[in-house]
Amino acid sequence: MSSQHRTGSRKLKGVAVSGLTLASALLMTGCSDQAEVGFLPTKRGVTDNADTIMSLWIGSWVAALVIGLITWGLMLWCIIAYRRRKNETGYPRQLSYHAPLEILYTIIPVVLIVSLFSFSDRAERDITAPKADEAAVTVEVYGKQWAWDFNYLKGGEVPQDVHFSGNQAHLTGEEGVEETLPTLYLPTNSTVDLQLKSRDVIHSFWVPAFLEKRDTIPGRTNHMYFTTGSEEATYAGKCAELCGEYHSEMLFNVKVVSPEEFKKHMGELQPGRLGDEYNRNPNMNTTK
Structure with a gap:
C-alpha cells in the first residue's frame, strides 16, 4: 500500500473516531435528567403549558441537531473526497450550474421554516x-x-372575593426570608386564569418553572391560562421587567396545594377585592 493511501486511511479513521466520540457524548448526555427536559428550569407536569413549551423546545433542538449533523457530514465528506491530492496542480473542474441541486437547496429550507413556524404557531x-x-x-x-396583590375572584373553587396584599421583600441574607414573600395559592389539577395588571409602571410576572411570563402593563389586562399539575410544590417567581430601584426584591412564590388546603387558605384571607382605586399611575383610569 502506498504512503498516500496509508495517509488517507489514517485521516478517514481519525474522522470516524471523532464522529463516534461525538455521537457517544451526545448519547450519554441525552441520558441525564437535565437533557430529558431540554436543560430547562422545570420538569414535566408542572403545568400543561410548560409541557407544550418543553416539547416544542426539545423538538426544535432535535431537528436542528439532525440537520446540523447532516450538513457537517456532507461538508466533511466534500473536504475529504475532493481534497487536493499529492502532485495535483491547477484548479479542479468547475461546475457553474446544477439546477436540480439548487432547487433542492431552496425547497429544503422553505420546508424547514414552514414546519417550524407551524409547530410554533400551534403551540402559541x-x-x-x-x-x-x-x-x-x-x-x-x-x-x-x-x-x-392577589385578588381571588368569586367562581369555581373560590366561594367569595378575597384578597392578599403583598409587601416588598427585604433580602437580608438570612434563612427563611423566602417564606415571607407574597404567595399565590393555586389548587392542583385546576384550570387557572391569571388576570395580570399593574398599579404603576410596567412589570412582568415570571415563574421560571412555568416556562412563560407576561408583562403587567398600566391600563391593560393580560392573561395567563394554564392547568396546574397533580404535584404539590412551591415555585419561585419574580418580576422580569426593570421597574425601579428595588426591582430585584420584587419576588413572590406560587404554591400549588391540594384543593382542601386551597379552600382553607381562601378562608384565611381578607374578604373583598383591592381594585384599581389603589393604582398609583396618574395616567390610568381616566376618560377623555
Whole structure:
C-alpha cells in the first residue's frame, strides 16, 4: 500500500473516531435528567403549558441537531473526497450550474421554516387560548412597586372575593426570608386564569418553572391560562421587567396545594377585592 493511501486511511479513521466520540457524548448526555427536559428550569407536569413549551423546545433542538449533523457530514465528506491530492496542480473542474441541486437547496429550507413556524404557531395558540369557559380559579394579579396583590375572584373553587396584599421583600441574607414573600395559592389539577395588571409602571410576572411570563402593563389586562399539575410544590417567581430601584426584591412564590388546603387558605384571607382605586399611575383610569 502506498504512503498516500496509508495517509488517507489514517485521516478517514481519525474522522470516524471523532464522529463516534461525538455521537457517544451526545448519547450519554441525552441520558441525564437535565437533557430529558431540554436543560430547562422545570420538569414535566408542572403545568400543561410548560409541557407544550418543553416539547416544542426539545423538538426544535432535535431537528436542528439532525440537520446540523447532516450538513457537517456532507461538508466533511466534500473536504475529504475532493481534497487536493499529492502532485495535483491547477484548479479542479468547475461546475457553474446544477439546477436540480439548487432547487433542492431552496425547497429544503422553505420546508424547514414552514414546519417550524407551524409547530410554533400551534403551540402559541394552545398556550394563549382560554382553557375553559369558566376557570376553576380566577386571580387578579396586580404588580406594584415592589410587590404583588392577589385578588381571588368569586367562581369555581373560590366561594367569595378575597384578597392578599403583598409587601416588598427585604433580602437580608438570612434563612427563611423566602417564606415571607407574597404567595399565590393555586389548587392542583385546576384550570387557572391569571388576570395580570399593574398599579404603576410596567412589570412582568415570571415563574421560571412555568416556562412563560407576561408583562403587567398600566391600563391593560393580560392573561395567563394554564392547568396546574397533580404535584404539590412551591415555585419561585419574580418580576422580569426593570421597574425601579428595588426591582430585584420584587419576588413572590406560587404554591400549588391540594384543593382542601386551597379552600382553607381562601378562608384565611381578607374578604373583598383591592381594585384599581389603589393604582398609583396618574395616567390610568381616566376618560377623555
